[in-house]
Amino acid sequence: MSEVVMIIGYPASGKSTIAKEYFRKGYTYLNRDAVGGVILDLIPHLMKALKNSENVILDNTFPTVESRKAFIECATLPDATYQATITCEWVTTSIEDAQFNACCRMMERTGKILSPDEMKANKSPNLFPPVVLFKYKKELQRPTIAEGIALSNPVRGDLILEAVRETKGSVVAVSETDILKGQETLGRMGLYVEPTSAVVVPALKKLLDDGELARSETVVMPLTGTGLKK
Numbered sequence: 001m002s003e004v005v006m007i008i009g010y011p012a013s014g015k016s017t018i019a020k021e022y023f024r025k026g027y028t029y030l031n032r033d034a035v036g037g038v039i040l041d042l043i044p045h046l047m048k049a050l051k052n053s054e055n056v057i058l059d060n061t062f063p064t065v066e067s068r069k070a071f072i073e074c075a076t077l078p079d080a081t082y083q084a085t086i087t088c089e090w091v092t093t094s095i096e097d098a099q100f101n102a103c104c105r106m107m108e109r110t111g112k113i114l115s116p117d118e119m120k121a122n123k124s125p126n127l128f129p130p131v132v133l134f135k136y137k138k139e140l141q142r143p144t145i146a147e148g149i150a151l152s153n154p155v156r157g158d159l160i161l162e163a164v165r166e167t168k169g170s171v172v173a174v175s176e177t178d179i180l181k182g183q184e185t186l187g188r189m190g191l192y193v194e195p196t197s198a199v200v201v202p203a204l205k206k207l208l209d210d211g212e213l214a215r216s217e218t219v220v221m222p223l224t225g226t227g228l229k230k
Contacts, residue, residue: 002084004075006058009091010098022057031059033125050082063139088143145195178202192227
């Protein structure tokens with residue numbers, strides 16, 4: 001099974017340094033600046049790498065849920081000819097440190113801090129004004145442990161709803177805190193699963209507490225992801 005690692009963080013936060021470590025381990029490196037075009041142009045490259053059973057490191061800022069969504073869906077397509085997991089490595093460098101790094105990079109490459117006019121004429125994506133960092137800070141939607149399954153339009157969503165209706169079932173929403181508690185509960189039972197697999201534990205508790213399930217009933221809870229995923 002292939003692994004996709006998505007690196008998230010401010011520009012000049014040190015993402016590329018981390019990405020190079022993955023590259024040295026044999027991961028295929030994908031970056032919009034290297035490939036060109038827009039961020040979604042990386043999707044065909046990602047699919048090609050996964051079809052070749054390669055591990056992939058995605059090196060971009062990915063500030064919003066929407067910017068990450070297509071990559072999560074690509075890696076988890078149920079009908080794909082490949083199998084893959086996708087995880088996130090969030091580089092939590094502060095905006096102040098990222099700005100300092102950006103200035104150091106600018107000094108190293110140009111020998112000075114560029115003026116606004118020089119910045120406009122600059123063609124390198126690695127040299128940018130401070131407004132880029134503040135824009136990222138404003139747009140940033142922090143990654144969550146449930147993001148891999150918290151999709152507004154999930155794969156096979158229509159089929160899932162059809163199955164719920166045909167079986168007269170129900171849908172339960174649980175909090176991130178409850179998911180982590182569920183993961184801990186399974187861990188005490190000797191079952192090491194990744195967080196999104198642990199949603200079944202708080203969901204079961206909620207159904208029992210709400211009286212939708214009797215405690216005497218037999219319940220099957222699929223655990224679909226190993227805890228060795230990051």
